[in-house]
Amino acid sequence: MKPDAHLPRLSPLSGILLLGPFLLCFALFWLMPLIWGLDLSFRTNGLYGPGDFIGLENYRFILEDPLYKKAIQNTAIYTICSIGIIIPLGFLLAHLIRQSFTKLQPILTFCILLPGLTPPAVLSILFLLFFHGDQGILNRMLIMPFGMEPINWIHDPQFIMGSLIFQSVWRWTGFIAFFFLCGMDALPKAYTEAAKIEGSGPLRTLFQVTLPLVKHIIIFALVFLFVDAFSMFSGAYSLLGGSGGPGNAGLLLVTHVYHTAFVKGNFGDSSAIVFTIAPVLFLIIYWIIIKPPIKFSNYRD
Amino acid sequence: MILKLSIPGRLITFLLTIIVLLWFVYPYAWMTLSSFKDNREIYNPLTLFPNRFDFRYLIDIFSGKYIDLKSALLSSFLISGTQAIGSVLISASTGFILARYRFPCKQLVFLLSISLIILPRQALSIPIFEWMTFLSLNGGYSSVILPGFASGIGILFFMQVFKNLPQEYLDMARVEGASGYRIFITFLPMVLPAIATYGVIHFILAWHDHLIPLLLLDDSKRTLPLALATLYDPSQRVPQAIVMGASTLMVLPVAFLFGLFYRQFKSAISEVLVH
Numbered sequence: 001m002k003p004d005a006h007l008p009r010l011s012p013l014s015g016i017l018l019l020g021p022f023l024l025c026f027a028l029f030w031l032m033p034l035i036w037g038l039d040l041s042f043r044t045n046g047l048y049g050p051g052d053f054i055g056l057e058n059y060r061f062i063l064e065d066p067l068y069k070k071a072i073q074n075t076a077i078y079t080i081c082s083i084g085i086i087i088p089l090g091f092l093l094a095h096l097i098r099q100s101f102t103k104l105q106p107i108l109t110f111c112i113l114l115p116g117l118t119p120p121a122v123l124s125i126l127f128l129l130f131f132h133g134d135q136g137i138l139n140r141m142l143i144m145p146f147g148m149e150p151i152n153w154i155h156d157p158q159f160i161m162g163s164l165i166f167q168s169v170w171r172w173t174g175f176i177a178f179f180f181l182c183g184m185d186a187l188p189k190a191y192t193e194a195a196k197i198e199g200s201g202p203l204r205t206l207f208q209v210t211l212p213l214v215k216h217i218i219i220f221a222l223v224f225l226f227v228d229a230f231s232m233f234s235g236a237y238s239l240l241g242g243s244g245g246p247g248n249a250g251l252l253l254v255t256h257v258y259h260t261a262f263v264k265g266n267f268g269d270s271s272a273i274v275f276t277i278a279p280v281l282f283l284i285i286y287w288i289i290i291k292p293p294i295k296f297s298n299y300r301d
Numbered sequence: 302m303i304l305k306l307s308i309p310g311r312l313i314t315f316l317l318t319i320i321v322l323l324w325f326v327y328p329y330a331w332m333t334l335s336s337f338k339d340n341r342e343i344y345n346p347l348t349l350f351p352n353r354f355d356f357r358y359l360i361d362i363f364s365g366k367y368i369d370l371k372s373a374l375l376s377s378f379l380i381s382g383t384q385a386i387g388s389v390l391i392s393a394s395t396g397f398i399l400a401r402y403r404f405p406c407k408q409l410v411f412l413l414s415i416s417l418i419i420l421p422r423q424a425l426s427i428p429i430f431e432w433m434t435f436l437s438l439n440g441g442y443s444s445v446i447l448p449g450f451a452s453g454i455g456i457l458f459f460m461q462v463f464k465n466l467p468q469e470y471l472d473m474a475r476v477e478g479a480s481g482y483r484i485f486i487t488f489l490p491m492v493l494p495a496i497a498t499y500g501v502i503h504f505i506l507a508w509h510d511h512l513i514p515l516l517l518l519d520d521s522k523r524t525l526p527l528a529l530a531t532l533y534d535p536s537q538r539v540p541q542a543i544v545m546g547a548s549t550l551m552v553l554p555v556a557f558l559f560g561l562f563y564r565q566f567k568s569a570i571s572e573v574l575v576h
Contacts, residue, residue: 010404014481018394019410025391025451026413030425033448036435037428100314108317110563111325117555119509121526122548126328174325182571217574223418224454231423234511238530254423254512261427262516270427278420285419 041271058272062260068273070248071256077161078252079229082168087221089169090176091214094184095206097177109181112174120235123167128239160240160250167235172228176221183217184210222288230281233258253277329552336546358542362550367543370550372521373528378554379442380514380524381507384449385500391450392499393492396459397485401471417453423512430516440519449507455499461573462495494565495573501562505555525551 010018044054062068097108118126191213195205233254240250251259253273261270336358338351362370398404399411422429433444466488474484489496514524523531529551532544559566 005403007401007403008475010398010402011480014402014485015398015404017482018398018485019404021391022395022410022451022456025447026417029429029448030417030420030451033425033428033432034420036432037425040428040431096313096317099310100317101310104314104318108321109567110560111321113559114325114329114556117505117559118552119511119526119529121509121511121529122332122551125529125544125548126332170324170328179570179574182567183574186571186574227418227421231421233423234509234526237511237515238526254426257424257427258512261430267427267431274424274427278424281424282416282419285415289415 037271038275040268041275043268045266045268054268058268059276062269062272063276067248067251067256071251071253072277074161074249074251075230075232075253078164078168078232079226081161081165082172082229083222083225085165085169086172086176086225087218089173090221091180091211093173093177094180095210097181098184109178113178114174115171116175118171120167120171120232121238123171124235124238127163127167127170163239164232164235164250164252168229168232172225176225179217179221180214183214187213219288223285226285226288230254230277332545332552333549336542336549338542355542358540358546362543362546367532367547369523369528370547373523373525374550374554376442376518376522377508377524380445380449381504383442383446384507385504387446387450388452388455388503389496389500392452392455393459393489393496394485395456396461397463397488398481399456400460400463401466402481414453414456417451417456419453422448426512426516429513433517439517440522442518442522444517445510445514445524448513449503449510452503455503458499458573459492459495462492462569465572466491494569497562497565498569501558501566504558508555 041058042053042055044057093112097105097112100108187210191209192205195209200209231254232252236250236252236255237258240255257270257273260266260273334351337354337356361367365371395410395414399407399414429448430439433439438444438447470488470491471484474487479487509526510524511526511530514527518524518527525547529544529547532547
């Protein structure tokens with residue numbers, strides 16, 4: 001952050017009134033659970049609560065669990081695939097909307113935002129019917145007319161991940177496109193007009209002029225989608241109910257944490273899982289937000 | 302007027318409208334209309350309109366035959382609404398001083414806000430569960446509402462919003478002798494679009510929250526996603542129309558709120574994204 005010498009100093013009273021609530025909530029409802037969780041991860045599960053201190057035993061145990069590796073693998077695939085599809089699609093969608101009939105644009109914009117309002121639980125149930133083994137619309141319309149066997153999307157381990165990714169794409173593409181739209185609208189026309197004068201075609205202008213100028217939106221979208229993907233629980237839970245589904249193909253990290261804690265009853269291990277992931281998350285997001293290796297902000301400083 | 306657009310423009314408009322309608326809107330339309338169909342019609346997703354508008358499923362939903370809809374709606378509204386209000390106030394005040402003042406440990410506070418984003422509440426759900434049991438708040442509404450007050454994206458959002466506020470207004474207020482918190486209260490009305498925007502975003506996120514309410518709330522205080530999850534029954538005892546109807550009712554309030562504040566939403570996001 002730039003040095004703030006030019007900013008006025010905060011009086012103590014204002015400091016308490018304006019900063020106090022945040023610090024209180026942070027300490028009480030984020031920091032305390034964090035410390036409690038850390039402590040929990042170092043203990044066994046006693047009869048009435050946390051048991052004896054056993055150091056890193058829990059960590060050793062969970063790292064050897066094949067389910068753990070599966071959960072991480074699944075979550076990584078889910079995150080990378082959804083981000084990799086949503087951001088480019090959203091960008092293209094925003095561009096296409098801007099090229100269409102002006103009076104229609106607000107309506108189109110509103111429509112693409114609608115999926116973002118759906119709770120993941122509803123989405124799972126909705127797509128269950130669309131993806132249904134025999135009668136679902138996807139099989140009826142796209143697969144069977146071609147004479148292939150209907151794919152059992154939900155129960156076939158290979159396609160569970162696909163359906164989860166599909167849900168995520170359906171939900172967030174419009175939202176991200178909306179952000180790109182706002183960013184593109186705010187760009188001074190001078191850039192694209194200059195490119196046109198210089199003889200650049202529409203595709204080239206899109207990728208070499210517009211795209212670099214909306215890099216800060218891409219960063220925001222990256223962080224937003226990344227955190228959302230890693231904390232996905234509701235969709236998988238409504239679809240598969242607390243477990244990983246056949247072959248554990250649908251086992252995501254949070255589902256694994258939930259399962260270890262409330263189905264297996266193992267609170268210490270569950271906390272340990274969270275704290276093996278937390279540093280990785282921290283590093284990744286730190287790398288994206290605070291220390292970008294490339295200069296992302298072109299026209300600000 | 303559409304003829305003024307070039308030919309590629311017209312083609313794109315046409316194709317895009319079709320795609321958008323099919324891809325983004327059709328599932329909703331289908332879901333809403335499915336509340337009136339019987340099971341056979343639902344399992345044939347190509348039929349959009351029911352043969353006969355059967356209202357008895359809706360009546361069953363509202364009469365509480367399968368799920369306690371009224372209590373679930375109330376629960377969701379209470380939790381999401383309170384979280385939204387509290388989160389807006391806290392995020393706005395913190396964002397305000399981060400953007401416009403200097404104070405000791407400012408970098409630390411900024412780092413704390415970022416760490417709120419990095420570790421989402423879902424990751425801390427187990428410790429939150431234990432902590433709430435320790436505080437004897439387990440099962441009540443406050444166990445879900447209170448952790449939702451501190452929000453990292455809210456603080457970053459309001460930081461951006463207050464950075465965009467013209468310096469002249471703040472100088473004027475300072476000349477008049479107002480200090481920190483008074484300036485904040487005075488300028489809250491000026492950033493109403495941003496407040497509406499973030500309030501709606503937080504409301505929606507809280508409305509969708511599944512894990513923390515699942516762990517912390519009593520069965521009697523179930524929120525809508527939880528109630529819906531109990532309906533999902535592979536053995537088909539519950540008519541699918543009920544599930545579809547309940548789902549529609551879950552999306553409706555949020556869609557309504559969103560439509561209400563859409564204009565503010567659009568303008569606030571545009572402002573924040575310009576930097």
